[in-house]
Amino acid sequence: MSIVALTGGVGGAKLALGLQRVLAPDALVLVVNTGDDFVHLGLHVSPDIDTVVYTLTGLVNVETGWGRADETWTFMQALAGLGGETWFRLGDGDLAMHVERTRRLAAGESLSAVTAHLARRLGLGVKILPMSDDPVRTRIVTADGELDFQNYFVERRCVPVVTALGYAGADTARPAPGVLEALRAPGLEAVVICPSNPWLSIDPILAVPALRVALHDCAAPVIAVSPLVGGQAVKGPTAKIMAELGMPVYAAAVARHYEGLLDGFVLDERDAGDAAQIGVPVCIADTLMRDLADRERLARTTLEFAGTLAGGRGAP
Numbered sequence: 001m002s003i004v005a006l007t008g009g010v011g012g013a014k015l016a017l018g019l020q021r022v023l024a025p026d027a028l029v030l031v032v033n034t035g036d037d038f039v040h041l042g043l044h045v046s047p048d049i050d051t052v053v054y055t056l057t058g059l060v061n062v063e064t065g066w067g068r069a070d071e072t073w074t075f076m077q078a079l080a081g082l083g084g085e086t087w088f089r090l091g092d093g094d095l096a097m098h099v100e101r102t103r104r105l106a107a108g109e110s111l112s113a114v115t116a117h118l119a120r121r122l123g124l125g126v127k128i129l130p131m132s133d134d135p136v137r138t139r140i141v142t143a144d145g146e147l148d149f150q151n152y153f154v155e156r157r158c159v160p161v162v163t164a165l166g167y168a169g170a171d172t173a174r175p176a177p178g179v180l181e182a183l184r185a186p187g188l189e190a191v192v193i194c195p196s197n198p199w200l201s202i203d204p205i206l207a208v209p210a211l212r213v214a215l216h217d218c219a220a221p222v223i224a225v226s227p228l229v230g231g232q233a234v235k236g237p238t239a240k241i242m243a244e245l246g247m248p249v250y251a252a253a254v255a256r257h258y259e260g261l262l263d264g265f266v267l268d269e270r271d272a273g274d275a276a277q278i279g280v281p282v283c284i285a286d287t288l289m290r291d292l293a294d295r296e297r298l299a300r301t302t303l304e305f306a307g308t309l310a311g312g313r314g315a316p
């Protein structure tokens with residue numbers, strides 16, 4: 001039995017933690033967005049991988065949902081004193097992750113090998129795979145011009161109006177080792193698309209051609225968990241981007257966005273009125289994950305729902 005989950009950072013990591021807690025360690029494979037990766041201060045930063053690793057190891061700062069708890073900021077303060085770039089904040093402990101990742105990549109290791117090493121060193125049992133070892137970079141076309149992901153997300157705080165999105169490098173990117181194997185595994189029971197931002201966190205994963213095909217062809221049901229609660233994003237620009245792209249801001253539009261890939265959709269109970277607009281079987285649940293119990297409950301609900309859909313896939 002195994003489950004593959006596709007995830008971005010904070011929102012997706014919440015459900016990934018729930019899945020980790022209700023599944024055996026060898027039963028879960030996480031495929032993580034690397035479209036947000038960038039080189040900053042000479043260091044390779046993988047924000048979503050780090051958020052997932054910190055969340056699943058309990059190292060995360062629970063207030064922000066990203067970065068480490070009990071972090072110190074001596075490096076940032078010293079850098080500010082030198083007139084350096086401080087718009088992207090790197091805590092002292094977090095810095096070690098980026099330095100070690102960068103050193104290993106420069107020595108010729110792949111991102112997936114480095115990620116596996118760092119996760120193992122931090123005591124993680126589940127498999128964390130970058131979507132690709134090849135660089136894919138999310139580009140945001142805005143009314144103020146085209147921006148790199150982090151310039152849009154962190155430096156400009158998602159203020160510029162988004163008109164289009166691109167995933168540079170995706171066309172030729174190959175899934176990282178282990179991704180296709182996980183999607184084709186005979187014991188695969190479900191693929192869960194976590195409640196991450198569809199445009200910023202999940203689409204870069206789906207933009208890797210062979211990965212998308214494998215998802216389309218996989219024998220297990222593919223379930224998405226809505227990233228909207230009560231027609232709004234819990235955090236971040238999901239709803240803002242939907243509106244800016246001219247889409248109605250409701251959960252059915254997210255389901256429609258994944259059309260052709262989905263076998264089921266977990267809809268928040270506050271959005272139950274949208275159910276008729278969703279073209280695949282729907283499970284209505286409380287998807288707001290406030291605490292650990294919520295994360296576990298939603299993970300169980302999602303897996304049980306997937307169980308009801310198993311066998312329906314690939315039927316003529």
Ligand code: GDP
Pocket residue numbers: 007008009010011012013014048195196197198200201225226227228229232233234235236238239268287288289290
């Ligand atoms: P990022 O990579 O850090 O921006 O985070 P993600 O893309 O993984 O997550 C952002 C999405 O997670 C937003 O659409 C939020 O609405 C959604 N989200 C965050 N917390 C929750 C939650 O508790 N329940 C649900 N259903 N969605 C959530």
